[in-house]
Amino acid sequence: MRLPLDAKSEETVFDALIAARDRFGDKEILEDQDRKPLTYTGLIRAAFVLGRKIAAMTQPGERVGILLPSSAGVVVTYYGLHAHGRVPVMLNFTSGERNVKAAIQAAGVKRVLSAKRFVDQAKLDDLMTEIARVAEVVWLDDVRKTIGLPDKVYGLMAGMMPKRFRVKTEPSSPGVILFTSGSFGAPKGVFLSQWNLVSNCRQVAQHIALDPDWVVFNPLPTFHCFGLTGGVLLPMLTGMKAFQYPSPLHAKQIVELLPEVKASILFATDTFLNQWARVAAPDDFSTLQFVVAGAEKVKDETYHLYNTKFRGLKLLEGYGATEAAPVVAVNHPDRNRPGTVGQMLPGMEWRLDPVDGIADGGRLFLRGPNVMKGYLSPDDPEKVDPLPGGWHDTGDIVDIDKDGYVSILGRAKRFAKIGGEMVSLTAVEGLAGAVWPENRHAVVSVPDARKGEKLVLVTDRKDADVARMAEWAREHGAPELAVPKKIMRVVEVPVLGTGKTDYVSIQRMVEDDRAAA
Structure with missing residues (x-):
């Protein structure tokens, strides 16, 4: 479509x-x-x-x-x-x-x-x-x-x-x-x-009416496409002022600067938005028209913080990929559906390919003016490996409803097959987040001789235990398969510089722990 x-x-x-x-x-x-x-x-x-x-x-x-x-x-x-x-x-x-x-x-x-x-x-x-x-x-x-x-x-x-x-x-x-x-x-x-970059700015501006008098506050690095396109190119090509801040880790300084520079739009990831909300006073976000979150799933707790502490400030979740320059879909201030990443941007073409074991949704492929030419060839820096038919395989499993709202079910790699059933690791992380909303959690899978794969929860919650998760799952009708059978408690769950969970490091930690056992 x-x-x-x-x-x-x-x-x-x-x-x-x-x-x-x-x-x-x-x-x-x-x-x-x-x-x-x-x-x-x-x-x-x-x-x-x-x-x-x-x-x-x-x-x-x-x-x-x-x-x-x-x-x-x-x-x-x-x-x-x-x-x-x-x-x-x-x-x-x-x-x-x-x-x-x-x-x-x-x-x-x-x-x-x-x-x-x-x-x-x-x-x-x-x-x-x-x-x-x-x-x-x-x-x-x-x-x-x-x-x-x-x-x-x-x-x-x-x-x-x-x-x-x-x-x-x-x-x-x-x-x-x-x-x-x-x-x-x-x-x-x-x-x-x-043109990938310029067209993506035009797509966003056609999707959401942007006021040239607004100020965009960008604390995201420009080596991240969200920071480059959303925080630099989009505001300047649409008449808005772009205020650049060098690190999203400076929570106190950022929340103090927002009203001072009369920020209208704030771009960030869930990790940082959650941290800033905890140190901010209600008036610190008073000049904001809305907040846009991308790069990782927005937790229910973050939505709740923004809806209560900041008098219903609109938190709009979006979805993107570096390969799409990066914005693919985003909620609209007047059509915001928390739990989804909004509707596809104008000019996007998409298809959902079926995935064995997943009844609703499919693997998302994208094509459009903002989609990259291809990846750099690993054999030759001057060569670009073109996309087959211009289609980018996002590797994401998504569902798109009759109104065009996109729900991310998980990465294709972020599903485990347990006892013949496909289980979304993202959904299991959501379960852990519901039980312990103030902590950070990551779920990976490891081979299991009996059931094919086994879930391991890595968390910074010191008293996290399987029994509490199993109890919550029973009370809320979640399947027993979604309860990890092993929990690794860590001081800090590894994250990348962008705030996204570092699954490569986490998988290595879990496998090292298994080898040492």
Whole structure:
């Protein structure tokens, strides 16, 4: 099935920014915690000046790594590369030395842009030492010191006539290379075209009416597609101001900043939204129109917190994938159905393939203007393995009701076959969350000689026990198969830098524990 998308000509990322300035006027559209806002023209000038410096040390079309936090600096750097025909490769500095080096080599990156101030504050010296073994590290702090009067004059002229100065690229040209989170396996390189990114912003704007006077508060990293598209590109291409904050872990600072910057929309994951709600006073979220949650399932407890503590503030759950730039579906402020991830965006085409053992729903395949060209080939950084027929296999099992609302039943890998029955590990996590709502839980499966597979609950609840879960299941009509037979109590359930559960590490923990038993 497919929903229509308003017909407009395809655009590149940089030309879409220029068009937004023409449409909305030269207003402030970018700010970070340094509180030095940039207008459209200020951003365009800064991008040309910095981009020219980087262009002098790189080749046209070269893939250049960016290792920076959410800030005005990362936005200027991203657009600076585009202004001069280079390709940004966003590097996840929370993924560990091995994954970062693998990403650099997989994307064919020769140079990585970073900042000494950030590396010092984030204590990433060891990581940068390792990166320097496989690529040249370019410090933007040093590059900025070389900017002189001729560069500023160049930026002034380019700001007035950006289309004369920017390197012409095509909408089908690379917009960014990102890497999947690695929640369920090794990260993959995702090739998103410029049109993939721009069209996704248009899809969201057609789905939800966005006011150019609003302010989007983005604490999510730009190496995460939700942070890049939702927190940077979407606001600036639709006239909204984008406020960048470097870390979602600073709960107290974030909730204090929200009313100060008059934030209207807040993007985050359930993990962070739950943490912030606990430290926030009711008035801290008073300027927000709504909150958008993605990347992981929103827990009932989080919905309850926002509905009670913040006078019914609308919490809209959405669904996305890095491969879809990333937004696929999202609830609407006036049509919000908690428990679902909303309706598909305009322009999306989807199909559900049947899955053995699952009666309702199926495996979701997607196609549309926002869906990637393909994954980077593991054998050749310059090659992209195209999607068969343009269809992306999400690996998610979903159900779509008669009104078009999407419910995520779980990952295809996140089902276990126990005694011949398919059991959703996501649903089992929901069961644990209902019994102990204030704790974090993860469920994985291991082989079992008698029933095929066995469920293991990993939790930070110190007194968690099987008997309590079994009692809750009986009282609420949940199947006995959904009760894990083993519980591992840990100090902290591993998570990725994006706040998503790190199932790779958890599976390894459980298997190591079994081997030691």
